[in-house]
Amino acid sequence: MHQPAAISLLILLTITLSTTTTNAHNITRILQKNPEFSTFNHYLTLTHLAGEINRRQTITVCAVDNAAMSALIAKGLSLDTIKNVLSLHVFADYYGAKKLHQITKGSTSTATMYQATGEAPGTTGFVHITDVKGGKVQFTPEDNPSQTDVVFVKSVHEMPYNISVIQISQVLNSPEASAPTSAPDLNITSLLQRDGCKAFYDLLSTSGAIGTFTSTVEGGVTVFCPSDDAVKAFAPKYKNLTAEGKTALLLYHGVPTYNSMGMLRSSNGLMNTLATEGANKYDFTVQNDGEDVKLKTKLVTAEIKGTVVDDEPVAIYRVDKVLMPRELFKGAVVEADEPAPAPKGAKKKKAAKKGSAAEAPGPGSSDGDSDDDAADQTASSGGKVVASVVMVLFMVVALL
Ligand SMILES: *[C@@H]1O[C@H](CO)[C@@H](O)[C@H](O)[C@H]1NC(C)=O
Ligand SMILES: *[C@@H]1O[C@H](CO)[C@@H](O)[C@H](O)[C@H]1NC(C)=O
Ligand SMILES: *[C@@H]1O[C@H](CO)[C@@H](O)[C@H](O)[C@H]1NC(C)=O
Numbered sequence: 001m002h003q004p005a006a007i008s009l010l011i012l013l014t015i016t017l018s019t020t021t022t023n024a025h026n027i028t029r030i031l032q033k034n035p036e037f038s039t040f041n042h043y044l045t046l047t048h049l050a051g052e053i054n055r056r057q058t059i060t061v062c063a064v065d066n067a068a069m070s071a072l073i074a075k076g077l078s079l080d081t082i083k084n085v086l087s088l089h090v091f092a093d094y095y096g097a098k099k100l101h102q103i104t105k106g107s108t109s110t111a112t113m114y115q116a117t118g119e120a121p122g123t124t125g126f127v128h129i130t131d132v133k134g135g136k137v138q139f140t141p142e143d144n145p146s147q148t149d150v151v152f153v154k155s156v157h158e159m160p161y162n163i164s165v166i167q168i169s170q171v172l173n174s175p176e177a178s179a180p181t182s183a184p185d186l187n188i189t190s191l192l193q194r195d196g197c198k199a200f201y202d203l204l205s206t207s208g209a210i211g212t213f214t215s216t217v218e219g220g221v222t223v224f225c226p227s228d229d230a231v232k233a234f235a236p237k238y239k240n241l242t243a244e245g246k247t248a249l250l251l252y253h254g255v256p257t258y259n260s261m262g263m264l265r266s267s268n269g270l271m272n273t274l275a276t277e278g279a280n281k282y283d284f285t286v287q288n289d290g291e292d293v294k295l296k297t298k299l300v301t302a303e304i305k306g307t308v309v310d311d312e313p314v315a316i317y318r319v320d321k322v323l324m325p326r327e328l329f330k331g332a333v334v335e336a337d338e339p340a341p342a343p344k345g346a347k348k349k350k351a352a353k354k355g356s357a358a359e360a361p362g363p364g365s366s367d368g369d370s371d372d373d374a375a376d377q378t379a380s381s382g383g384k385v386v387a388s389v390v391m392v393l394f395m396v397v398a399l400l
């Protein structure tokens, strides 16, 4: 390659690089600049709220300083309860300092992430914002109108109208959010026998594969259970498998880590399964598209259709198809199982193929990648572009 050509390619690549990495916000990074919020920041990560925040496009995070967090932690609440309390501090709307001081009629109420979780009974996941005399802005939980000590302190980070991080003086004290959550049910046998998973459970039970699921529960497990209809439709193919093949197929529907819907929605990439063992990869690709989460193998694309259980460390989701690992169905014809894709979907599919082609040559490309991509789609597709750009850069440098 001629040197000038190589140099202009380099310039072009540098431009591509800088435009693909600046999109999504990262609450962890934003708060890291302020050591006074380090405890709050730490708990956003521990409770997985950070990932939830990063994938939202219009959001306000009300941070409290380390002293206020110490008071909260001193109450000895479980991590699950702390998650509820902190999710009350994340508003599903944008409130910068200016907007807070110009609230129409002096008072408004906003839905929080606690409301969005469905854990909040009634409207207990709402927070009232009031402009009080003297330019103060006060925050009051819906279920604790007598709390008057939570006021706006300062703006920490504003990016209109995507993310606003503000400091408030105290933790919002909501009796509902701080109520003890019941201990999670770890009996996977009974959890899997719930509506919609019965046929899949029967297969687990008769094959003995249920034992692997049971022994994985405590460390966290995510089960993608094909609906009863999907299991029924798959029966001829299932019967055709050897006993070993049957077990591998069933284990392929479990992942040895807990994944909330929010975590799945904010990750794209390869996921190892309970069937993964050394060189037997048995992985599939998680691909999110807005609120939809799809699981793709080389042969089939299934979609999550509902949550059966989501109670850390156990998550069980209903999917509309049996996942077919390529390891078991070599040579099988790709099913024409997708509705005629709209032009937009077709484009996306192509882009995804390109992405995996770019990853393929790297023998070291690790399956852990998807965990790091906790941001949103833009961030992780950006990551892929960066990976391939870096590869091309190496080639250019080698040529020079
Ligand atoms: C806000 O989010 C939108 C949509 O993701 C994005 O296009 C825009 O660039 C973001 N704004 C800023 C200032 O980052
Ligand atoms: C789990 O649930 C099943 C079915 O409801 C029950 O038979 C079994 O005894 C339970 N196991 C434990 C350890 O409670
Ligand atoms: C079962 O396996 C045989 C032999 O491999 C194959 O010809 C047949 O199509 C399979 N049936 C189904 C339903 O997959």
Ligand SMILES: *[C@@H]1O[C@H](CO)[C@@H](O)[C@H](O)[C@H]1NC(C)=O
Residues within 6 Å of the ligand: 026, 027, 028, 029, 032, 054, 372, 373, 374, 375, 379
């Ligand atoms: C956010 O920033 C933190 C700290 O810089 C980093 O460890 C983490 O990987 C970032 N997350 C994403 C999704 O980029």
